[in-house]
Every structure is written in structure tokens, then in C-alpha cells.
Amino acid sequence: MVEGNLPPTERGRLATPSPPAKRNRAKKIKFTPLETQSLEDGMREFGTSWSEILKKYEDIFAPNQRTNVDLKDKARTEVKKRKTYNMSLGGFAAVDPK
Secondary structure (H helix, E strand, C coil): CCHHHCCHHHHHHHHCCCCCCCCCCCCCCCCCHHHHHHHHHHHHHHCCCHHHHHHHCHHHHHHHCCCHHHHHHHHHHHHHHHHHCCCCCHHHHHHCCC
């Protein structure tokens, strides 16, 4: 059917885009000090092998359903924070791009 043959209400629908669908995001859960320390300890032992760190500290990360991507993101932001405040990178030095 051609747009010119449609009733006015139908023509308007074709020209007006629908609003973007809203995504349901999971609520952010901040890392606990124990999780941050465990991540740092794991990085000292395994470097950036996020899945190995997750396995070793499963009992610590599991309650908040942390994933290997969560660990990677936390390590990256922890490096930025520590550099900003001139703190030692410690185990997080493994992800420091310099």
C-alpha cells in the first residue's frame, strides 16, 4: 500500500518513529572491601586471568554474582582511582596500561 492511499492517522504512524525500548538493567552492587582485596590478591597470583581468580575466590564473589567482566572492570577502575590519589597499584599493576 502506498502512503498516499492511507488514512491520515496511518500516515502519521509511518512518519513517527517509536520511542526506544527501555532496558531493565541490573542494580549496581558496589564491590566490598573484601572483594577488592581478594581481586588484588588474585591478580598477584594469576595476573589478568579473571576466570582463575573467580574460581579461587568463588565463595567471596558468588554472593554478589560477580563475573569475569566485573573483575576486569573493577581492576581497571581501581588502577585509575589509585593513580589519581597517588596510591600504590599493588596487585593491580598487571592491568596498568602506563
